Amino acid sequence: MFKVKTLNNISQEGLSLLGGNYIITAEDPNPDAILLRSFKMHDMELPESVKIIGRAGAGVNNIPIEEYAAQGVVVVNTPGANANAVKELVILGLLLSSRKVISGINWAKSQQDNPEVDKLIEKEKAKFAGQELTGKKIGVIGLGAIGVLVANAALSLGMEVYGYDPFVSVESAWGLSCDVKRALSLDEIIGECDYITLHVPLIDQTKNMINAERLKKAKPGLRLLNFARGALVSNDNIKAAMESGDLACYVTDFPDQELLQLDNVIGIPHLGASTAESEENCARMAVHEIKEYLENGNIVNSVNYPDCYMGISSTPARIGITHKNIPNMVGQITSSLAKDNINIGDMLNKSKGEFAYTLLDVDSKVTLDSIDRLEKIAGVLKVRIIKNEN
Numbered sequence: 001m002f003k004v005k006t007l008n009n010i011s012q013e014g015l016s017l018l019g020g021n022y023i024i025t026a027e028d029p030n031p032d033a034i035l036l037r038s039f040k041m042h043d044m045e046l047p048e049s050v051k052i053i054g055r056a057g058a059g060v061n062n063i064p065i066e067e068y069a070a071q072g073v074v075v076v077n078t079p080g081a082n083a084n085a086v087k088e089l090v091i092l093g094l095l096l097s098s099r100k101v102i103s104g105i106n107w108a109k110s111q112q113d114n115p116e117v118d119k120l121i122e123k124e125k126a127k128f129a130g131q132e133l134t135g136k137k138i139g140v141i142g143l144g145a146i147g148v149l150v151a152n153a154a155l156s157l158g159m160e161v162y163g164y165d166p167f168v169s170v171e172s173a174w175g176l177s178c179d180v181k182r183a184l185s186l187d188e189i190i191g192e193c194d195y196i197t198l199h200v201p202l203i204d205q206t207k208n209m210i211n212a213e214r215l216k217k218a219k220p221g222l223r224l225l226n227f228a229r230g231a232l233v234s235n236d237n238i239k240a241a242m243e244s245g246d247l248a249c250y251v252t253d254f255p256d257q258e259l260l261q262l263d264n265v266i267g268i269p270h271l272g273a274s275t276a277e278s279e280e281n282c283a284r285m286a287v288h289e290i291k292e293y294l295e296n297g298n299i300v301n302s303v304n305y306p307d308c309y310m311g312i313s314s315t316p317a318r319i320g321i322t323h324k325n326i327p328n329m330v331g332q333i334t335s336s337l338a339k340d341n342i343n344i345g346d347m348l349n350k351s352k353g354e355f356a357y358t359l360l361d362v363d364s365k366v367t368l369d370s371i372d373r374l375e376k377i378a379g380v381l382k383v384r385i386i387k388n389e390n
């Protein structure tokens, strides 16, 4: 029996895939896995029992992934599972930043007791005129799962699309329309575009990426959309750019009190991934990844360990070892097993940055003493018996 602790509400359709061998808990102090959305884990003490953390979503800035890697805990996310939901909200954001529908609707509602409102409408509507998207230039920053969908959708709205992503994956590049123009730097497009939309992860290198200097170069009347993370742009810079008239509108899925006080900010309460379809997709994918790791030791879509897949074990025992990516780890692991007369039938060793994973199928049952010896090897972080039969 495995215990999965949830730190946020997770789609029931996804949770139901865990099946009868799992207990879903919000309270248990010693779970095998943690499943969450945006819950901030930075101040949380992680129980020793936790082997894997599943982020039902894309962003992992709410999880100390390096710290957990150093504890031998694998963190996985669900790439692309909520991308369509975000893309659709970005399209809405483009329209809301272009047409004064929010103020128009609010004005109309304020006239609900006015029997003459239909006559007033024709007079008042001039206050709510906007601009069209067709023919305008948009810069899409970050061409991953979301950025590619947004760039392609913007083309179909008749926009001229520039994409910027120095680390674009081959898979993303295949998904991107050849009509998207490649920008070699952010500065190259900030002065050209009528709209800029951000789709990068929040990491040290992207924090405050739309800084004061860049906003000063912006085309006057720029509309900036941020459905990625608030800290990619600072409030002070948004304020200054609005005061100078360079920034006409800031649409953000991450508003705070200061931003909500500004007239030209459209603040959405982090609804990018909040559709039934996306919540279900994310939960299904995260549950699949957690099951693969707990039941088979396979790592799928990890952000702090290498992906590693050996299917279902057909030997008597399987052992999974998270360890540091340093010389002679495989040598020490295999000779420790050899000393215990345990033959290795199959194995995989993969590394990612400072950390590595070794998955071994062995031809006989392993004893707790053998596991103890593996745990004592310097650099080994966690050893798990995934399967152990006679």
Ligand SMILES: NC(=O)c1ccc[n+]([C@@H]2O[C@H](COP(=O)([O-])OP(=O)(O)OC[C@H]3O[C@@H](n4cnc5c(N)ncnc54)[C@H](O)[C@@H]3O)[C@@H](O)[C@H]2O)c1
Pocket (backbone or CB within 6 Å): 057, 058, 059, 060, 079, 080, 082, 083, 086, 141, 142, 143, 144, 145, 146, 147, 164, 165, 166, 167, 168, 169, 172, 199, 200, 201, 202, 205, 206, 227, 228, 229, 253, 270, 271, 272, 273, 274
């Ligand atoms: N508002 C929401 O509800 C919501 C939902 C999903 C994701 N997000 C946010 O959006 C981000 C992107 O999501 P995704 O699913 O597209 O992720 P992704 O990993 O598929 O794509 C991110 C892309 O950003 C690129 N990138 C990284 N650093 C860059 C830089 N300095 N300049 C330009 N490009 C850079 C990467 O190469 C990658 O192609 C997530 O990390 C998350 O923070 C928000």
Ligand SMILES: O=C(O)[C@H](O)COP(=O)(O)O
Pocket (backbone or CB within 6 Å): 037, 038, 039, 056, 057, 058, 059, 060, 082, 270, 272, 273, 274
């Ligand atoms: O990074 C993400 O996937 C989004 O920000 C969605 O977060 P949520 O699951 O808390 O809605």
